[in-house]
Amino acid sequence: MTQPLERVQTSASERDLAIATRGLTKRFGARAAVDGIDLVVPRGSVYGFLGPNGSGKTTTIRMLLGLVRPSAGTSSLLGQPIPKGAQAVLPRVGSLVEGPAFHPYLSGRANLRRLDAADLAADPRTSRQRIDAALDRVGLLATAGKRYRAYSLGMRQRLAIAAALLMPRELLVLDEPTNGLDPQGTREVRHLVASLASDGTTVFVSSHLLSEVEQMCTHLGVMSDGRLVTQGSTFEVRGGAAPTARVLTDQPTVAARILSELGLNGVEAVPGGVRGTPDGVAPEKIVAALVEGGVGVKEFTVTSPSLEDLFVSLTGEGFDVSG
Template sequence: MTTVIETRGLTKRYRGGQLAVDRLDLAVPAGTVFGFLGPNGSGKTTTIRMLLGLIEPTAGSATLLGQRMPRAARAVLPEVGALIEGPALYGYLSGRDNLVRYDSADPTADPRTRRARVATALDRVGLTAAGSKKAKAYSLGMKQRLGLAAALLRPRRLLVLDEPTNGLDPQGMREIRTLVRELAADGTTVFLSSHLLDEIEQVCTHAAVMAQGRLITQGPVAELAAGTRGRLAVVTPDPADAARVLKELGLTGVVVAEDKVSADPPPPDADPADLNAALVRAGVRVRAFGVERASLEDAFVALTGEGFDVAG
């Protein structure tokens, strides 16, 4: 199988006319860590809910592990681990007993090895010490970890994670990224939805970008930004003067951050050496000068003409 997720014209229009997903054609290669990227409200979670058969599409089709959804849900979903919109937990039960409940609901799970599976899942997400603590006392980040542990109770061909680092501190985010890489190395395809561009760039091999319900682009992460010019960056002890000179030279989007001044890329016909010489002539002491490698955010802005609103 070359793709584990494939959609054709997938569309969801809610009552009242709201178009949440608009004719989505998506292809997720097997064995990848695939980032599903877009601002909050761009249609990511609605798409995932259709992929898993939780809601019916208005039009189009979705195939998971080679089988049509939601028709094949009973056969496919045991091979899929998922954490969608935060885990549903029994607050009065411990984290360990929550996982026992999840595992008991799986008709294919051997009850004789249940405790061992639960212990392994808790260990993989760093919750062994908190396993006996009631879930209602868990922080948001701990609940996210427990939900991920539930998705890992048995080997999965596909793991679908919706904002898996939500509520985690920086250390927790690093641990989840490491876990995702380990799962991919073991042969699991990971489909990871996020509104954090930096997270996608750090962990994903492939990505798709959504905006306002529509697919903007998809492909290997290294290629998505390859056609986009990165921002001009100047490191100097004279940032105010450097910003003034760049603006006078006609550059836009000038931003000052301590000793670094950045700006939108100059026109293709502009010689960076001339810009550097102009800064020096103006008395700006230049410690470093160049055009940075374009990021996914740069590519998103270039493709849509919009900023990436990570808060909304």
């Protein structure tokens, strides 16, 4: 597995990074929840922060936002050191940390009003219109007057996203933003993230569900057991794993010989055929060689390994398994 880390770090100075950490570590007692991670999140990226439950994603996010003090290492947001510069930089950062949390007996709108009142950087004169705009953006405007306790989990999640959007942000840190949303809501969040990203906002989104972030991320980082096992652009992370060519045929021995002769690596039998790693050999050449060799090709596919497979190989477990 390639580690694109060095390349990114040398090409981008800290100022161009929305988030940068070095050796960031948090120990709870003897256990290291986060173990020396070096995050590199370029400005303008949509960074998928992946990992099984319990792999240290939320603890990392809490450290990034100054809620938890790191045991070792440093971190910076938008070029400001954390926690020292937190007060200066956090007004430009919207966040959703470990699920929504609001006062149950206040309405959705009253809850947002309270958060806006707490923000010294927020102009009280534009409070009402900013709150309405945020509510509108997440589709809660119609139910904004209801008490929070009457909200469904999906509505609560939307309200939390609205809170992150009360002010124009340069960076959004969204911890499991689609938790509890139905497929429709998940899609809306994906669209929202895409539209924010197209405005130039950097989005750092954590998830234990690969499928929901795979489609929207330009960059990926994968956590496993407190360590960052890989990170880089989605392309780089994917490129780390070689594609596989698979031939379904009734003459597997002949097919295997031809593939080996062509220079494919790791040729082996699979049920109903053979497979190998093309390693630069063009697929059309393989097919031509097979047909020339008199192999009856029933099916021929070249697939990059799915990210799912990749992550299972990186994290050593399924994505819904707690670490």
